[in-house]
Amino acid sequence: MSGGSTTSLTGPSTGPSTGPSTGSPTSSATDTPTTTATGPEGTGSGSATTGTAATTASATGTTAPVTATDAETTTTTTTGPDTTGDPDTGTGTTGEGCPDIGGGDVEFSFIWIANSPEGTVSKIDTQTLKEVARYRVRPQGGGDPSRTSVNLRGDVVIGSRLGGVTKIFARPEDCKESNGMPGIQTSTGKNDVLAWGVEECIAWYTDYSFTSERAVAWTTGDLDLQTCEFTDPKVWIGATADAINLKVMLLGGDDGKEDASVVIPGTTGYMTRSPYGAAVDAENDVWMVNAYCGGTMIEVHQDMTYETINVPAEVCPYGIAVDSGGYVWIGGYQTYSGRYDPVSKGWDLVQAQGLGIQEDAKGRLWLGAYGSNAVIGSTATPCRS
Numbered sequence: 419m420s421g422g423s424t425t426s427l428t429g430p431s432t433g434p435s436t437g438p439s440t441g442s443p444t445s446s447a448t449d450t451p452t453t454t455a456t457g458p459e460g461t462g463s464g465s466a467t468t469g470t471a472a473t474t475a476s477a478t479g480t481t482a483p484v485t486a487t488d489a490e491t492t493t494t495t496t497t498g499p500d501t502t503g504d505p506d507t508g509t510g511t512t513g514e515g516c517p518d519i520g521g522g523d524v525e526f527s528f529i530w531i532a533n534s535p536e537g538t539v540s541k542i543d544t545q546t547l548k549e550v551a552r553y554r555v556r557p558q559g560g561g562d563p564s565r566t567s568v569n570l571r572g573d574v575v576i577g578s579r580l581g582g583v584t585k586i587f588a589r590p591e592d593c594k595e596s597n598g599m600p601g602i603q604t605s606t607g608k609n610d611v612l613a614w615g616v617e618e619c620i621a622w623y624t625d626y627s628f629t630s631e632r633a634v635a636w637t638t639g640d641l642d643l644q645t646c647e648f649t650d651p652k653v654w655i656g657a658t659a660d661a662i663n664l665k666v667m668l669l670g671g672d673d674g675k676e677d678a679s680v681v682i683p684g685t686t687g688y689m690t691r692s693p694y695g696a697a698v699d700a701e702n703d704v705w706m707v708n709a710y711c712g713g714t715m716i717e718v719h720q721d722m723t724y725e726t727i728n729v730p731a732e733v734c735p736y737g738i739a740v741d742s743g744g745y746v747w748i749g750g751y752q753t754y755s756g757r758y759d760p761v762s763k764g765w766d767l768v769q770a771q772g773l774g775i776q777e778d779a780k781g782r783l784w785l786g787a788y789g790s791n792a793v794i795g796s797t798a799t800p801c802r803s
Contacts, residue, residue, distance in 0.1 A: 516646035528588060530574045532563040538611060539563055539576050539586070551605035555584045557614040557623065565695070569636040569651045569671065573621065577634040581626035583655060585674060586619055593619040624674035628665075631657035633696035633706050639671065652677065654704040654718075656693040664693055666706070666718050680722040695738040697746070705746050707735040715746070715758070730756055730765050736788075737774040742781055749775035749785050770794050 527544045533552070537560045541551040555563045561578030568574050572588030587593050593602045596618050604619040605612055614620075633656030639648040651671040658664055667679040693706035693716070707715045711734040718724040729735055729748065733756040737749030746758040749772045757766045772785035772794060783796035 515643040516641065519641075519646060526572065526588070528572070530566045530568065530576065530586075532566060532576060534562050534564055534579075537561055537563060537578075539566065539574070539584075540608065541574075541586075541588075541605075549608040551619075552608045552611045553584075553586055553605055553617060553620065554611060554614050555623075556582045556625075565632055565634040567634045567636045567653070567696075570638060570648050575634055575636065575653050577631050577655065579628075579631055581628040581631050581657070583624045583626065583631075583634065583653065583669065583674060585621040585623075585653075585671070587621050590619065592621075594621075622674040624669060624676075626655075626657065628657040628659050629661055630691045631655065632691060633657070633666075633693045633704075635696035635698045635704055636671070637698050637702040652702070652720075654696055654698065656696055656704075656706045658690070658692060661690040664706075664716070666693075666704070666716075666722075666724075668720065668722075678720075678722050680718065680724065682716060682718075682724060682726075694736065697738045697740045699740045699746075700744060705738060705740060707738045707748060710734055711752065715748070717760075727758065727763075730754075730767065732756075732767055733765075737772070737776075737786070739775045739777060739783070741777045741783065747775050747777075747783060749773050751788055755785060 524545075528550070529542050529544050531540045531542060532538075532555075533540060537555060538552050539555055540549050541553070542549050555561060555576050555578060561580050561582050563576050563578045563584075565577045566574055568588075571592075573585060573592070574588065575583055575585045577583050590602060590604060593604055595602065597603060597616050599616075602618050603612060603616055605617065633654070635654045637652045637654065639651030641647075642649050653669040653671055653674075655667040655669060656664060657667075662684040664682040664684070665679060666682065668677045669675065670677055691710075692708040692713070694708060694713075696704050696706045698704050701719075703717060703719045705715060705717050707713060707729070712731065713729050713735040715727045715729055715735070715738075716724055717727070732752075732754040733748055733750040734752040735748045736751045739747045739749075741747060744760060746760065748756045748758070750756060751771060751773055753769060753771055754767045755770050755772060755775065757768070758764075759766075770785055770787070771789055772787045774786040775783060777783050785794040785796075787794050
């Protein structure tokens, strides 16, 4: 990034947290939101299908130590056993029989960007930087679409803030004949938005009405050790209809039907816009965070048991990600971002302000630095030993 300030974040150690992370921005933002800020809600958000963007930038920076903070963890257990990955069936793991999954040549690479006021989503080729398609996301239009998530085949689900979840096929060969016209009718660019019922790359739409629906995330599904392909992925959805209680749902990835759900009593945070984001871990359990200072985080298992975790007061939650080491990262829109260790139940803080956060294929964390108009990159993130 030419002319911008940069920060290096230190990735997690190879084991439970025992000390502070490091990282300090070379310049601090002067235009940060207050604790009553609502964030850049008029903009869309995006998810990459696969691969990397066509243009990248390298940057250097300085680091300085900050302090680690432990937060109280409250565990709430409903009924039923914990659901974890099974290496024999491939659930939540790549399995020993398929050593070559991932890391190969990029077959295709798209990023999906919500056009919130228009009620559409754009499909952009990250290698050519061209918008190759644009789709309506609800039959009734509108809905204020925002959060997107991409599965391992490249298909996207997009949630609308006011309710409704839509799956769109990434590969034209997967699109289904449904409108009675010869061939497959689908968008070919930003000015070619087909009417609902004519567009045939819409896989399904599940209708909801919520005060806020901002958490959407795919699971990997189950690994078939014979074909080395993942099957039956699910979609986690988090929303609130009353700004008091959270509703977390697990939808079938093939049909959008609700497989299971749980209602969680209102937790600390800005409830009219919570839960704010979602990330799935290696066990296909989901982590969701309530927005804004004083927020909380929840972990929901596939059997709908859940835990509630308090976030340190220094972190005002916004974005959330689970890295390859199993640590949960929170992008904080004020001074600090945080990293939670599910094993030790402890937090490390890094002095870096931002919104969205995600890990890349090389184990580097990337944080969108809201107040600095920059992107902050980390060092490589080693896995747990």
